[in-house]
Amino acid sequence: MPDSPSDRLATATPSGVARTIRGLSDRTIAWIFVAPTIFLLLAINIFPLIWTIRLSFTNYRVNRPNADVEWVGLQNYQRILNDPDVWATMQATAHFLIWTIVLQVLIGFALAWLINRKFKGNDLWTTIIVLPMMLSPAVVGNFWTFLYQPQIGLFNTVVGYLTGAAPDSFSMIGDVALAPWSIVIVDTWMWTPFVMLICLAGLRSIPDSIYEAAECDRASAWRQFWTITVPMVLPFLMLAVLFRGIENFKMFDLVVQLTGGGPGNTTTLTAIDLKREAFERWRTGYASAYAVILFVTVFGLASIYVKALNKVKER
Amino acid sequence: MKTKYLVTAAASALIAGSVATSAAAQDLTLCWAAWDPANALVELSRDFEAESGYTMAFEFVPWPNFADRMLNELNSGGQLCDLMIGDSQWIGGSAEAGHYIQLNDFFDAQGITMDDFIPATVTGYSEWPKGTPNYWALPAFGDVVGWTYRRDWFERPELQEEFQATYGRALDVPNTLEELRDIAEFFQGREIDGTTVYGAAIYTERGSEGITMGVTNALYNYGFEYGNPESPYDLDGFVNSEGAVAGLEFYRSLYECCTPPGSSNWYMSENIDAYRSGQVAMQMNFAFIWPGVNADPNVGGDRSGYFPNPAGPAGQFAQLGGQGISVVSYSDNVDAALEYIAWFAQPEVQSRWWEMGGYSALRAVVEDPGFASSQPYAQTFLDSKAIVKDFWAEPAYADLLLAMQDRVHNYVIAGSGTAQEALDGLVADWEEIFEDEGLR
Numbered sequence: 001m002p003d004s005p006s007d008r009l010a011t012a013t014p015s016g017v018a019r020t021i022r023g024l025s026d027r028t029i030a031w032i033f034v035a036p037t038i039f040l041l042l043a044i045n046i047f048p049l050i051w052t053i054r055l056s057f058t059n060y061r062v063n064r065p066n067a068d069v070e071w072v073g074l075q076n077y078q079r080i081l082n083d084p085d086v087w088a089t090m091q092a093t094a095h096f097l098i099w100t101i102v103l104q105v106l107i108g109f110a111l112a113w114l115i116n117r118k119f120k121g122n123d124l125w126t127t128i129i130v131l132p133m134m135l136s137p138a139v140v141g142n143f144w145t146f147l148y149q150p151q152i153g154l155f156n157t158v159v160g161y162l163t164g165a166a167p168d169s170f171s172m173i174g175d176v177a178l179a180p181w182s183i184v185i186v187d188t189w190m191w192t193p194f195v196m197l198i199c200l201a202g203l204r205s206i207p208d209s210i211y212e213a214a215e216c217d218r219a220s221a222w223r224q225f226w227t228i229t230v231p232m233v234l235p236f237l238m239l240a241v242l243f244r245g246i247e248n249f250k251m252f253d254l255v256v257q258l259t260g261g262g263p264g265n266t267t268t269l270t271a272i273d274l275k276r277e278a279f280e281r282w283r284t285g286y287a288s289a290y291a292v293i294l295f296v297t298v299f300g301l302a303s304i305y306v307k308a309l310n311k312v313k314e315r
Numbered sequence: 316m317k318t319k320y321l322v323t324a325a326a327s328a329l330i331a332g333s334v335a336t337s338a339a340a341q342d343l344t345l346c347w348a349a350w351d352p353a354n355a356l357v358e359l360s361r362d363f364e365a366e367s368g369y370t371m372a373f374e375f376v377p378w379p380n381f382a383d384r385m386l387n388e389l390n391s392g393g394q395l396c397d398l399m400i401g402d403s404q405w406i407g408g409s410a411e412a413g414h415y416i417q418l419n420d421f422f423d424a425q426g427i428t429m430d431d432f433i434p435a436t437v438t439g440y441s442e443w444p445k446g447t448p449n450y451w452a453l454p455a456f457g458d459v460v461g462w463t464y465r466r467d468w469f470e471r472p473e474l475q476e477e478f479q480a481t482y483g484r485a486l487d488v489p490n491t492l493e494e495l496r497d498i499a500e501f502f503q504g505r506e507i508d509g510t511t512v513y514g515a516a517i518y519t520e521r522g523s524e525g526i527t528m529g530v531t532n533a534l535y536n537y538g539f540e541y542g543n544p545e546s547p548y549d550l551d552g553f554v555n556s557e558g559a560v561a562g563l564e565f566y567r568s569l570y571e572c573c574t575p576p577g578s579s580n581w582y583m584s585e586n587i588d589a590y591r592s593g594q595v596a597m598q599m600n601f602a603f604i605w606p607g608v609n610a611d612p613n614v615g616g617d618r619s620g621y622f623p624n625p626a627g628p629a630g631q632f633a634q635l636g637g638q639g640i641s642v643v644s645y646s647d648n649v650d651a652a653l654e655y656i657a658w659f660a661q662p663e664v665q666s667r668w669w670e671m672g673g674y675s676a677l678r679a680v681v682e683d684p685g686f687a688s689s690q691p692y693a694q695t696f697l698d699s700k701a702i703v704k705d706f707w708a709e710p711a712y713a714d715l716l717l718a719m720q721d722r723v724h725n726y727v728i729a730g731s732g733t734a735q736e737a738l739d740g741l742v743a744d745w746e747e748i749f750e751d752e753g754l755r
């Protein structure tokens with residue numbers, strides 16, 4: 001008497017279909033299940049990648065459908081690697097990447113460490129802290145332009161109050177020296193909670209017994225922190241760094257909304273530059289080469305990093 | 316029996332589908348930027364719907380994303396838009412890539428002649444190649460950069476007295492760009508009715524076309540030329556002439572001395588906001604905003620005035636804005652789209668278009684004796700239209716524009732290098748682009 005869902009499904013399967021399936025090997029059935037996913041992967045990821053690599057050796061422009069497409073060899077790659085503007089955007093991206101990760105790791109870990117302590121209102125504070133990462137980057141970029149507004153912006157008012165400077169005496173997004181920091185601050189405000197949550201997961205995964213054993217050995221709080229907490233949270237922290245690194249390497253929306261890449265090219269990150277080449281200048285071949293270079297860079301760095309992460313996990 | 320049912324169902328679905336498709340074919344989609352004139356066009360088009368029986372749909376995209384979105388649509392051969400009110404600079408690329416339908420034969424058949432439209436708008440919005448009678452659009456919205464000012468502030472006796480004492484002339488609409496900067500400087504940081512106000516809101520936007528549309532109003536008037544009039548792609552000495560350098564230096568000085576703090580990435584909407592909220596004495600903006608300013612409860616009516624871009628040492632010019640309306644070649648509704656254009660070109664429709672806030676380019680409308688006094692800004696519109704110049708409209712316009720955005724923003728806003736270096740760099744960029752295009 002069939003009573004479980006699988007029994008009912010087996011009974012409901014037409015006998016012809018059942019016979020056909022019965023004749024297939026496990027391997028074939030596995031392939032049947034996996035094939036749609038593989039097909040989609042090939043169609044959506046692999047084919048465009050191969051097509052991009054092919055286009056990167058041509059002078060193809062998508063807005064010139066009637067123009068001849070010429071094979072230009074490595075010319076696009078040479079132009080990109082010899083272009084000082086591209087290196088300037090790489091530099092701006094490196095500044096953004098390094099400082100956001102450093103700040104988010106430090107502040108995120110500190111917040112996680114504080115939240116991990118049991119106190120009244122713990123859950124409420126956790127919810128409040130994670131709110132920024134639930135917002136849309138475009139919205140965040142937009143409202144931070146108001147916060148950075150020299151005449152009425154809250155940020156300038158607070159800084160002015162703390163330093164004694166007139167709030168309208170500086171412009172975070174209009175000043176060449178301050179603009180790179182303006183995007184670092186906003187990204188840190190938005191994504192530190194993400195790092196905090198990952199660190200919190202790491203902290204909560206450490207068994208109390210380890211700390212109890214350390215207490216028995218009369219280890220100081222400082223020593224417990226460096227020899228138990230940090231090493232055990234490190235794999236989580238490295239994972240957070242990996243996620244944030246990949247995300248910030250392709251940062252686009254928040255910065256476009258906030259500064260438009262300016263003043264000048266001060267905050268033009270590689271993703272913004274690439275988008276301009278591909279969809280404003282319509283230099284498809286050139287932009288494809290640019291994308292391939294970025295892909296190889298990110299893929300290479302991420303591979304090295306993942307190996308390091310695995311080694312840390314094995315310790 | 317089952318098979319019979321299936322075949323019947325499939326046939327019914329097919330018929331229903333084709334009926335739905337033919338019903339959809341009666342709809343016309345018009346694509347434009349999301350701004351006030353677009354809302355006026357929606358209202359105006361109701362008459363066309365009533366007369367023709369077509370249903371109009373509209374796809375409006377905010378200005379900062381308008382070019383990206385719509386050029387993507389055209390480049391991919393998309394069928395979203397039957398009618399496109401595309402920016403004037405797209406005309407070369409869209410004509411050469413086959414995105415737009417050439418309208419000469421249609422105009423001839425309908426008795427529409429380009430002589431009936433303001434010449435600058437025909438050149439700017441319809442012709443490609445420029446200066447040839449090949450038309451790809453009907454002039455639809457005749458826009459131009461001009462200035463709005465707080466007439467109520469200008470007329471205050473105490474301010475007039477102080478200005479007279481400081482600058483030795485009356486506080487009035489500026490005749491030259493130098494005078495405009497004096498006025499902006501006069502208002503910069505001044506307390507008016509308990510609020511700190513600033514001189515002028517100007518275009519400084521980095522991401523799309525903002526600063527280029529602003530700085531050209533200074534460059535043209537100081538002697539900048541896009542190229543040698545005898546040889547159009549010969550740039551050196553024209554783009555970076557002594558006058559052009561002075562014009563660029565002027566724009567930076569205006570930005571540094573007399574604009575609101577933090578206005579480093581401002582374009583149309585930010586300038587409107589600053590003006591309507593009483594932050595600035597003057598604003599640079601396209602004329603499309605004037606009906607809105609005039610109707611504004613805080614700054615409208617007699618409180619605001621309008622003037623064309625003031626002259627510089629090399630003459631008086633203003634940046635052309637505005638667009639023509641084209642039929643997208645990928646449309647399934649070309650005949651209906653052409654019908655719309657024929658309807659839109661009628662003098663009575665153009666007259667209503669002006670009344671509703673759309674800037675008609677039809678001479679019968681703007682040359683009507685009552686036109687200049689029909690709105691407080693009508694005369695300024697006419698004066699501005701008489702002095703327009705436009706940016707490149709070549710197929711490579713986007714490359715040319717981005718290079719200019721880059722060079723000018725780096726100098727004016729980021730303060731990097733000298734004006735001469737910026738314009739020399741621009742010449743190098745543009746020469747490279749024209750070489751890539753095989754034009755040099």
